[in-house]
Amino acid sequence: MSIKPVKLIVIAGKKGRVTVKYPFQEPIITPEFRGEVEIDPAKCIGCGACVRACPPNALELLESEKEIILRYFVGRCIFCWRCVDVCPVSAIKGTKNFELATDKFTDLYTLVVHTRATCELCGTPAETVRMRRYITEKVPISEEYITTCPTCRKKQFAEKIAMRKVGISELKK
Amino acid sequence: MSLKSSILKKSPWVFHLNTGSCNACDIEILDALTPYHDAERFGVKLVVSPRHADVILLTGPITVESLPKVINAIEAAPRPRIIVALGSCGSGGGIWHDTYSTIGGVNGLLKILKEKGIEVDAVYHVPGCPIRPEALLYAIALIKGIVSKKREMKIYKAE
Numbered sequence: 001m002s003i004k005p006v007k008l009i010v011i012a013g014k015k016g017r018v019t020v021k022y023p024f025q026e027p028i029i030t031p032e033f034r035g036e037v038e039i040d041p042a043k044c045i046g047c048g049a050c051v052r053a054c055p056p057n058a059l060e061l062l063e064s065e066k067e068i069i070l071r072y073f074v075g076r077c078i079f080c081w082r083c084v085d086v087c088p089v090s091a092i093k094g095t096k097n098f099e100l101a102t103d104k105f106t107d108l109y110t111l112v113v114h115t116r117a118t119c120e121l122c123g124t125p126a127e128t129v130r131m132r133r134y135i136t137e138k139v140p141i142s143e144e145y146i147t148t149c150p151t152c153r154k155k156q157f158a159e160k161i162a163m164r165k166v167g168i169s170e171l172k173k
Numbered sequence: 174m175s176l177k178s179s180i181l182k183k184s185p186w187v188f189h190l191n192t193g194s195c196n197a198c199d200i201e202i203l204d205a206l207t208p209y210h211d212a213e214r215f216g217v218k219l220v221v222s223p224r225h226a227d228v229i230l231l232t233g234p235i236t237v238e239s240l241p242k243v244i245n246a247i248e249a250a251p252r253p254r255i256i257v258a259l260g261s262c263g264s265g266g267g268i269w270h271d272t273y274s275t276i277g278g279v280n281g282l283l284k285i286l287k288e289k290g291i292e293v294d295a296v297y298h299v300p301g302c303p304i305r306p307e308a309l310l311y312a313i314a315l316i317k318g319i320v321s322k323k324r325e326m327k328i329y330k331a332e
Contacts, residue, residue, distance in 0.1 A: 075265030
């Protein structure tokens, strides 16, 4: 019925040692393995496409008066790499790093701080400086109106229409 | 005697506490105990009662239904007690970080434990969805002081 101890020793001797010496050797990782993502601060424009795509909201945009901060919290990341797919400037790269264990909660954060541009006319905070540059590169005609906010743009447009129809701007009165 | 030296001298006995997880992390814990990865090299032993445990392996986003039992289990563990929050759900809440039926990972639990006056000596976070068995071995080696911590908070300034 049961395997005799002598037989067991023979089987174990044939098989040899199977245990990996992991913390003292390199881990065995398959090429398909997905680990933590890495944000390249030199490329990131702070558009927020990754924030929209992220299922568990591990990537977040924190907006304040002068700065937009892209916060990556690896403790909530599920390593789906959707952010890698959607990034328009390919600033996010996937790595195979999984050794993320810490005893401090704040170690899990990665912050990318962006400076915010303001509207030329009313001074309200708008998108990041990098984002503006990226749009101007892609769509050169936007150089004429990129420095103003949408509300001011609407007002300007209405004024122009009024000038054409009435001859004098009604909004200025 | 500091916490670290007291843990180093003896083997960390672990208690596996599932708080509403999808069982992926639980299977990886069992995988870490098999002869291939063999966590018992570090003196790890899976015990059936929290009264015998030094380390509590917490998986899952801690559902509201399981919360009283989780608190009882953690209270039953003797000091110094260490919580190792496994997986994205355990360490940060995962996909369920803002749903009505969970309290959002170990950080929500620590607030409740503080209100009740239950002290926890150290909390280790192990992200991964699910965690690799190697990630768990790395965390155990980190607790015992065999390996050094690699992850740090990074702040980049982009213009």
